[in-house]
Amino acid sequence: MSTHTTNHHVEDPDVVGSRNRLGVILILVADIAFALSVLFVYFYLKGQNVNDMWLPKATEDTAAVLPLSSSGAWIVTALAGVGLLSHGSALRAAKAKQNSQLVLGSLVALVLSIGAIAYQLNLIFSVNFVMGMGSYYSCYMLIAWLNVVHLALTVFISLGNWNRARLNLYAKDHWHVAIVNVWWIWMFVSSGLGAFALSFT
Amino acid sequence: MTTTLNRPSASAHSAPKRALIERLNIFTALALGVISAVVVWRLALQFLPQDSEEAIFFNREDKITLLSMIAWFIGFMVGIGALIGPFRWVMGKDLSHDENMFYAGKDLGVKRYFRYTTDHKVVGIQYLVVTVVIFFIGGVLAMLIRTNLGNPEGGWIHPQAYNAIVGTHGIVMIVATIIMVTGPFGNFIMPIMIGARDMAFPRLNALSLWLIVAAAAPILWGLAIGGISTGWTAYNPLASQAPLGQNGYIMFICIFAISTMVAGANITTTVIRMRAKGMTWNRTPIFIYGVVASVALALPAFPVFFLSQIMSAMDRAIGTSFYDAQHGGSGWLYENLFWLMGHPEVYVILIPAVAALMEMAPVFTRNPLFSFNLAVIGIAGISGLSALVWAHHMYMSGWAPLLNIPFMLTTELISIPTGMLFLVLIGTLWRGRLWVTMPMASVFALLWNFMIGGVTGIYLSDIPADAFLHGSMYVTAHFHYTLMGAGLTGAIAALVFWFPKMTGRIFDAKLSWISFWMVQIGFQIAFIGMFLVGLAGQPRRVEGYAETFNTGNMVTTGGAYLIMAGMLVLLYALIHSWMNGEKASMNPWHSKTLEWTVANPIPLENFDVLPTVTTDAYGYGKEIR
Structure with missing residues (x-):
C-alpha cells in the first residue's frame, strides 16, 4: 500500500496517489473475476442439479438436506455497508483535514469489519457440514469462505488505516484513505453478491 | 548487469531499523519455508483426526499435504521479506528513503539477486534465471518422455511415473512460456522502453517474482509423492482421485495465479501512467502493446483457474462436491473454468513473443x-476473441453441443487478426535491407512455424476434424508448433537482441547461429514426425503404442535429441557470453527505442532526466548501418 517508489526523484503525491489507485483497481479486476466465477459455480451447479444432488431429497436412510437461510449473509453485507459508510465519512474528514473525525470513522469501520468477520466465522462453524450433503452446501462454504478472506483483508487494511490516521500520517494527502475506500466498496459489493446468490436455493 | 551507485554512509548501513531487512534473503526464505512445512506437517500428523468411514475421495493425507505446502509458502514469503512492507504500512512506519534504496539493491552487488530487490532491472535478471531453470527442468522431463517413447512397448519408465512426468512437463513448460517474455524483458526492458525510472509498484514487482520461486517447491515436492498423473489439464473428477502429488499442482497454480495477477496490475499501471512525455499511444513501441495485451488477458483469466484449483483442493481435502457427480458436482464445470483460462493463456504466451519479433x-x-495500426488491431483482435473460444477444447466432451458451431466460428475468426500480424511482419520484411542476425532469422522461423501451428489449429477448430484428431499426438504437435515454434523462438530472439542491454555484453553470434539451426531443424523433424503419427491415430499421454507408429516416434525422438543439443549450446552461449562476451556498446543494433539511449551499465533510476518523445520508434530509412 505504500506510495513510495525507489526513486530519488520526488513525485507529485497526486500523481503517485492516482497511480496507486489505478493499480488497486486493476488488482480488483482479478478479484472481481474470481468472485464472479464463484457466482457462476453456484448458479451452474444449481441449474444443473446433477443427480438431484443440489439439495438431496430424503431417502429411507437419510433426511432431506435443507437450505440455509441467507439472512446471515445479508447481515454480513449490512455490516460491510455500515462499515463502508463509516469509512466514507472518514474519507470526507480526511479531505476536510479533520483528523479526529478521520480517526473515529476509521475506528468504527475497523470495529465493524471485525464484527463482520466474527459473525461470518460463527455462521460457518454453526453449519454441521459433512460429505454427501450435496453441492449446495459446497457452494455455500465457498461463498462464506470467500467472504472471510475479503473480511480478513478488510480488517488488516482498516487496522492500518486507523493506525495511520491516529498517527496523523494523512495530514499531507488523503490518497491512502481514498484507496482503502475503493476496497471497502468492493468488499460491500462482493458480500452483497454472495448474499444475493444464497437467496436463491 | 551492474548499476552505478554512490555508497551510502556506514552509519546508514548500521541503522537498527534496517537490521531485519538486511538479514532476509533466499536462504532465510528457504530455511523458514522448510521449518514451517515440517512443523505444520508434524502438528497435522499429531492432531488431525482420522478419516471417517464415509470418506471416499478425500482423506487426511491430502489435508496434511496441503497444510504443509501452505506453511511452506507462508514461511518462504516471510523469510524473503515480502511482508515487511505491508506490516510497516499498518504500523505507520513507512520505509525510509535509505530503506527503499536498500530494497532497490543499491550497493549490494551480486547479493541483490538473492534478495527481495525492487529494482526492475534486478527483477528482470532474476526472471531470466528463473525462466532458464524452469525450461531446463521441463526440458529434462521432455527428454525422459521422448526417450521412453523410443520403444513401442514403452520403455524403462513405469506407466504411473510416465504420467507424472508428462503432467509435470506440461505445466512446467506452460508456466515457463507464460513468463519467458513478460518476465525478463517485460521487467527489465519495458520500463526503460517507455521512459520510466522503475515500475509503478516496485515491491509488487519483486513479489511476483518470488511467488514463482515459492511455487516451484510444491510441484517438485509433488513429484516425490505421486506426481501429476492427470496431464497438465488436471481434469476433475480424475484429479480428485489422483495421488497426493496432485496437491503440488494445486498449490503451484494457486501461487502462480497470484503472481500473474500482481504482475498484470503492475505492468498495466506502469504503461498507462508512466510513459515518457510525448509517448502517445501511436508512438508507444509495439512490444509494449504485446506485453500489456498479455498481462491484461491474464488478469481476469487466471483467477478463474485459481478458483478451479481451490475447489479441487476442497474436494480432495474436506469432501465438498464441486466436481463429484455422485454428490451433485460436475466435471464440465471444471472443464469450463479451466479453459476459460486455458485458451486466453495461449495468447498470453504468443502475443508478447510475436510483438518482440515485430x-x-x-x-x-x-x-x-x-x-503500426494493423499490428495494434491484430493484437487487440486476438485478445478480444481469445476470450470467446474456450469451448473448442470441449467439442467431444458432450457439453452443450448446440454451442459447438458458434465456438467453431469464433475460433476460426481468430485467424483473421493473427493473419494481420503475419501481414505486418511480411510487410516489414518486404524490400528491407536485411541485416541477417539470429534474431532476424527468428522472424522467418516464426513465420514458418506459426503458419504450420496456425493452419493445423484451424483443422482442430473444425468439429468433424476434431472428432478424429482430438486426444491424439496431432494436437500435441500443433500446440508445440505454436507455443515452442513461435513463442519460444520469439523469446530466444528477444534474449539475443536485448542481451547487450541487460548484461553489457554481446551474445556470441556464432554459437547463437549454431543453436538456432540445431533447434529449428530438430524442431521440424520432431514435430512433423509427431503430426504424422497423430494423423495415423496415436493417442497422446500414453506410454506405449502400436508397432505401426514406431518409425514416426523414432524420428520424433531423434529430432528431440537435436533440439536438446541445440538448447545446451544456447545455454552454454548464454553463460559464456555473460561471463566472457565482448563488451557491448550502448546501441549495438542502431535501434531507435528508448532503452538503447541509456548507457551500459544502466544507472539505478535509468534516466537522470526523463526523456521527451517526439516521434515514433520506427523512423528507419535505408541508410547504411
Missing part, C-alpha cells in the same frame, strides 16, 4: 514497422 523486424530490415 519490435526487432524494423531494426534488422531498416524499414518502418509495416502498418
Whole structure:
C-alpha cells in the first residue's frame, strides 16, 4: 500500500496517489473475476442439479438436506455497508483535514469489519457440514469462505488505516484513505453478491 | 548487469531499523519455508483426526499435504521479506528513503539477486534465471518422455511415473512460456522502453517474482509423492482421485495465479501512467502493446483457474462436491473454468513473443514497422476473441453441443487478426535491407512455424476434424508448433537482441547461429514426425503404442535429441557470453527505442532526466548501418 517508489526523484503525491489507485483497481479486476466465477459455480451447479444432488431429497436412510437461510449473509453485507459508510465519512474528514473525525470513522469501520468477520466465522462453524450433503452446501462454504478472506483483508487494511490516521500520517494527502475506500466498496459489493446468490436455493 | 551507485554512509548501513531487512534473503526464505512445512506437517500428523468411514475421495493425507505446502509458502514469503512492507504500512512506519534504496539493491552487488530487490532491472535478471531453470527442468522431463517413447512397448519408465512426468512437463513448460517474455524483458526492458525510472509498484514487482520461486517447491515436492498423473489439464473428477502429488499442482497454480495477477496490475499501471512525455499511444513501441495485451488477458483469466484449483483442493481435502457427480458436482464445470483460462493463456504466451519479433523486424530490415495500426488491431483482435473460444477444447466432451458451431466460428475468426500480424511482419520484411542476425532469422522461423501451428489449429477448430484428431499426438504437435515454434523462438530472439542491454555484453553470434539451426531443424523433424503419427491415430499421454507408429516416434525422438543439443549450446552461449562476451556498446543494433539511449551499465533510476518523445520508434530509412 505504500506510495513510495525507489526513486530519488520526488513525485507529485497526486500523481503517485492516482497511480496507486489505478493499480488497486486493476488488482480488483482479478478479484472481481474470481468472485464472479464463484457466482457462476453456484448458479451452474444449481441449474444443473446433477443427480438431484443440489439439495438431496430424503431417502429411507437419510433426511432431506435443507437450505440455509441467507439472512446471515445479508447481515454480513449490512455490516460491510455500515462499515463502508463509516469509512466514507472518514474519507470526507480526511479531505476536510479533520483528523479526529478521520480517526473515529476509521475506528468504527475497523470495529465493524471485525464484527463482520466474527459473525461470518460463527455462521460457518454453526453449519454441521459433512460429505454427501450435496453441492449446495459446497457452494455455500465457498461463498462464506470467500467472504472471510475479503473480511480478513478488510480488517488488516482498516487496522492500518486507523493506525495511520491516529498517527496523523494523512495530514499531507488523503490518497491512502481514498484507496482503502475503493476496497471497502468492493468488499460491500462482493458480500452483497454472495448474499444475493444464497437467496436463491 | 551492474548499476552505478554512490555508497551510502556506514552509519546508514548500521541503522537498527534496517537490521531485519538486511538479514532476509533466499536462504532465510528457504530455511523458514522448510521449518514451517515440517512443523505444520508434524502438528497435522499429531492432531488431525482420522478419516471417517464415509470418506471416499478425500482423506487426511491430502489435508496434511496441503497444510504443509501452505506453511511452506507462508514461511518462504516471510523469510524473503515480502511482508515487511505491508506490516510497516499498518504500523505507520513507512520505509525510509535509505530503506527503499536498500530494497532497490543499491550497493549490494551480486547479493541483490538473492534478495527481495525492487529494482526492475534486478527483477528482470532474476526472471531470466528463473525462466532458464524452469525450461531446463521441463526440458529434462521432455527428454525422459521422448526417450521412453523410443520403444513401442514403452520403455524403462513405469506407466504411473510416465504420467507424472508428462503432467509435470506440461505445466512446467506452460508456466515457463507464460513468463519467458513478460518476465525478463517485460521487467527489465519495458520500463526503460517507455521512459520510466522503475515500475509503478516496485515491491509488487519483486513479489511476483518470488511467488514463482515459492511455487516451484510444491510441484517438485509433488513429484516425490505421486506426481501429476492427470496431464497438465488436471481434469476433475480424475484429479480428485489422483495421488497426493496432485496437491503440488494445486498449490503451484494457486501461487502462480497470484503472481500473474500482481504482475498484470503492475505492468498495466506502469504503461498507462508512466510513459515518457510525448509517448502517445501511436508512438508507444509495439512490444509494449504485446506485453500489456498479455498481462491484461491474464488478469481476469487466471483467477478463474485459481478458483478451479481451490475447489479441487476442497474436494480432495474436506469432501465438498464441486466436481463429484455422485454428490451433485460436475466435471464440465471444471472443464469450463479451466479453459476459460486455458485458451486466453495461449495468447498470453504468443502475443508478447510475436510483438518482440515485430519490435526487432524494423531494426534488422531498416524499414518502418509495416502498418503500426494493423499490428495494434491484430493484437487487440486476438485478445478480444481469445476470450470467446474456450469451448473448442470441449467439442467431444458432450457439453452443450448446440454451442459447438458458434465456438467453431469464433475460433476460426481468430485467424483473421493473427493473419494481420503475419501481414505486418511480411510487410516489414518486404524490400528491407536485411541485416541477417539470429534474431532476424527468428522472424522467418516464426513465420514458418506459426503458419504450420496456425493452419493445423484451424483443422482442430473444425468439429468433424476434431472428432478424429482430438486426444491424439496431432494436437500435441500443433500446440508445440505454436507455443515452442513461435513463442519460444520469439523469446530466444528477444534474449539475443536485448542481451547487450541487460548484461553489457554481446551474445556470441556464432554459437547463437549454431543453436538456432540445431533447434529449428530438430524442431521440424520432431514435430512433423509427431503430426504424422497423430494423423495415423496415436493417442497422446500414453506410454506405449502400436508397432505401426514406431518409425514416426523414432524420428520424433531423434529430432528431440537435436533440439536438446541445440538448447545446451544456447545455454552454454548464454553463460559464456555473460561471463566472457565482448563488451557491448550502448546501441549495438542502431535501434531507435528508448532503452538503447541509456548507457551500459544502466544507472539505478535509468534516466537522470526523463526523456521527451517526439516521434515514433520506427523512423528507419535505408541508410547504411
